Amino acid sequence: GPTYARVATTLRGIAAANQSVGLVMFSDTAYELLPPNSPPSALTAFVPFFVPLRYYGTTPVFGQAPWDMFMGGTRIAPGLMMAAQALRRANVEHGAILLVSDLDDSSADLPLLNQEAVQLRQQHIPLRIVPLFASQHNKALFAELFGDGAFVDPRAFTHTARRQTQPIAAPAPWTLLGLGLLVVLLLAANERWNARLETA
Numbered sequence: 001g002p003t004y005a006r007v008a009t010t011l012r013g014i015a016a017a018n019q020s021v022g023l024v025m026f027s028d029t030a031y032e033l034l035p036p037n038s039p040p041s042a043l044t045a046f047v048p049f050f051v052p053l054r055y056y057g058t059t060p061v062f063g064q065a066p067w068d069m070f071m072g073g074t075r076i077a078p079g080l081m082m083a084a085q086a087l088r089r090a091n092v093e094h095g096a097i098l099l100v101s102d103l104d105d106s107s108a109d110l111p112l113l114n115q116e117a118v119q120l121r122q123q124h125i126p127l128r129i130v131p132l133f134a135s136q137h138n139k140a141l142f143a144e145l146f147g148d149g150a151f152v153d154p155r156a157f158t159h160t161a162r163r164q165t166q167p168i169a170a171p172a173p174w175t176l177l178g179l180g181l182l183v184v185l186l187l188a189a190n191e192r193w194n195a196r197l198e199t200a
Contacts, residue, residue, distance in 0.1 A: 004062065006132055015044050023043065074101075077115070077116045097125060098129075101131070101132060103135075117146060
């Protein structure tokens with residue numbers, strides 16, 4: 001219940017941030033569900049799968065999701081590899097990967113995960129992580145691989161759209177926009193003043 005609720009909140013927050021997205025889901029293998037440059041509204045189609053249909057007492061009951069049959073062990077490296085490949089294939093510049101996971105990776109996946117961490121650094125593809133109630137051990141492992149700064153507080157996706165974009169995008173350049181508007185006004189005033197001088 002709480003894990004699915006956090007996934008749903010994160011999906012809504014990313015959609016509200018109004019940036020182009022792609023979506024890869026993974027368990028023991030990875031599946032590209034949305035290609036990069038998809039409209040952010042496309043993510044909202046997946047939200048109902050993480051919202052309870054009803055409750056038995058306090059236990060939430062969820063509907064069957066299209067990917068239920070694929071659930072096996074967790075191997076995060078293939079998911080990261082497919083996400084990076086999708087960014088390259090779509091010629092996305094300055095793209096980033098947002099990993100939403102409990103980080104409970106299979107021990108057999110660790111060598112490939114180490115290799116993928118190096119690859120992402122070499123390709124200058126930043127990784128941000130939304131932990132789904134991950135254990136301290138798993139968080140420490142991913143902090144060692146990707147840095148403490150890779151983690152995004154899940155609460156960042158529960159505020160307004162402007163604040164949701166802050167963990168994954170630069171803020172709007174309001175100072176620069178204000179200066180630009182001032183320059184336009186000064187140019188307009190200058191044109192009007194010169195026109196009066198010519199008439200005189």
